[in-house]
Amino acid sequence: MKLLLWPALLALTLPGLSLGVSTQDHAQAVLKFGPRVAGSAGNEQARSYLEAQFRALGYQTRRETFAYPRFDDLGSDVRVGEQLLTGNALQNSGGGEVTAPVVRVPGVGTPADFARVDVRGRVAVVERGQIPFIEKTRAALAAGAVGVVIVNNSAGDFRGTLGERVDVPVLGVSPTVGAALKDGQPVTLRVRVREGNVQAVNLIAFKAGVDKPDVLFGAHLDSAPGAPGANDNLSGSLAVLDLARRAANTPLSARSYFLLFDGEEDGLLGSRAFVKDNPDMVKGLKGMMNLDMVGVNVSSLSIRGEAPLVEAAQRAGVSASVDTASSSDQVPFRQAGVPTLFFNRGLDANYHQPGDTLLDPALVEQAAEAAFKIANEVLKMAPLK
Numbered sequence: 001m002k003l004l005l006w007p008a009l010l011a012l013t014l015p016g017l018s019l020g021v022s023t024q025d026h027a028q029a030v031l032k033f034g035p036r037v038a039g040s041a042g043n044e045q046a047r048s049y050l051e052a053q054f055r056a057l058g059y060q061t062r063r064e065t066f067a068y069p070r071f072d073d074l075g076s077d078v079r080v081g082e083q084l085l086t087g088n089a090l091q092n093s094g095g096g097e098v099t100a101p102v103v104r105v106p107g108v109g110t111p112a113d114f115a116r117v118d119v120r121g122r123v124a125v126v127e128r129g130q131i132p133f134i135e136k137t138r139a140a141l142a143a144g145a146v147g148v149v150i151v152n153n154s155a156g157d158f159r160g161t162l163g164e165r166v167d168v169p170v171l172g173v174s175p176t177v178g179a180a181l182k183d184g185q186p187v188t189l190r191v192r193v194r195e196g197n198v199q200a201v202n203l204i205a206f207k208a209g210v211d212k213p214d215v216l217f218g219a220h221l222d223s224a225p226g227a228p229g230a231n232d233n234l235s236g237s238l239a240v241l242d243l244a245r246r247a248a249n250t251p252l253s254a255r256s257y258f259l260l261f262d263g264e265e266d267g268l269l270g271s272r273a274f275v276k277d278n279p280d281m282v283k284g285l286k287g288m289m290n291l292d293m294v295g296v297n298v299s300s301l302s303i304r305g306e307a308p309l310v311e312a313a314q315r316a317g318v319s320a321s322v323d324t325a326s327s328s329d330q331v332p333f334r335q336a337g338v339p340t341l342f343f344n345r346g347l348d349a350n351y352h353q354p355g356d357t358l359l360d361p362a363l364v365e366q367a368a369e370a371a372f373k374i375a376n377e378v379l380k381m382a383p384l385k
């Protein structure tokens with residue numbers, strides 16, 4: 001791995017800050033905090049670390065908070081004798097622990113299927129498919145079941161949502177786990193869930209006095225549950241930091257905002273909150289560039305968006321194409337009428353997995369360099385309105 005040091009920046013580094021100033025050093029420092037699920041301690045530690053780096057580059061920072069409800073599975077399983085088998089609570093499942101014999105329900109769990117067996121006071125085990133989870137669950141409850149296990153109809157685990165709150169534990173399991181649940185055998189079904197309000201935070205870095213930026217660079221810092229999120233999306237977050245470094249002593253710094261969004265994995269909630277809370281600033285933007293998963297080269301760097309920025313990219317000698325199919329934090333800006341570009345290197349094999357622990361600093365910096373060149377062309381564009 002390449003180690004980069006910038007002597008000029010070392011001189012600017014404030015007392016108490018880490019002297020690690022390369023993308024590689026920042027990656028190592030932030031990955032130590034673990035997954036960065038919105039509302040978690042690791043998420044806040046990562047943001048505080050990066051906030052200090054923006055300040056060391058001479059930027060001010062501001063935090064904008066927003067809250068939203070979320071259902072979390074804190075770890076759910078089914079115990080068969082000595083065997084502890086794991087699964088995923090369905091969203092809106094009740095929490096709790098029940099011990100009762102298994103009844104294997106024939107068919108797919110329609111009321112007619114439940115009429116063929118007696119699940120009263122039992123744990124109903126039913127196959128996934130054909131009808132919604134909630135219909136299977138309602139039929140199980142109507143028949144008196146005290147817990148429901150839904151067995152995947154293809155290999156591996158699954159996650160699903162019931163769509164409405166139920167009072168009994170409902171667990172989704174793989175076919176392998178499902179096969180271990182034998183008719184008449186007692187099991188202990190344990191579903192640990194939390195329904196709470198997430199307190200989320202967008203971090204905004206900008207030069208003192210700038211309140212009408214032309215360009216906004218963004219990336220989400222939050223990760224999916226259980227995923228260290230090196231590529232998704234510490235890579236984009238570090239690209240935004242690297243953009244702030246590149247811009248620092250150039251005119252671009254006084255015409256840009258640098259954002260680290262929270263709550264992307266829960267539905268683009270940070271970018272939606274920012275657009276909603278800053279309508280005047282958003283209206284004045286000439287462009288928004290979003291970097292998401294730019295540290296692992298599945299395919300080469302793809303830059304896609306609306307024509308005005310694609311044309312700016314072409315003038316900057318960077319290849320980009322008109323395409324607005326991707327879903328990430330550029331979407332709320334596009335919906336507000338801002339031309340956007342989405343920087344991405346494809347979905348790697350560790351996407352949303354515990355194995356998302358690697359990013360290539362050189363790829364992160366290449367993405368930042370491309371965005372930097374394009375932004376300098378965007379500055380030359382006439383205001384949109």
Ligand SMILES: [Zn+2]
Pocket residue numbers: 220232233264292293
């Ligand atoms: Zn992402």
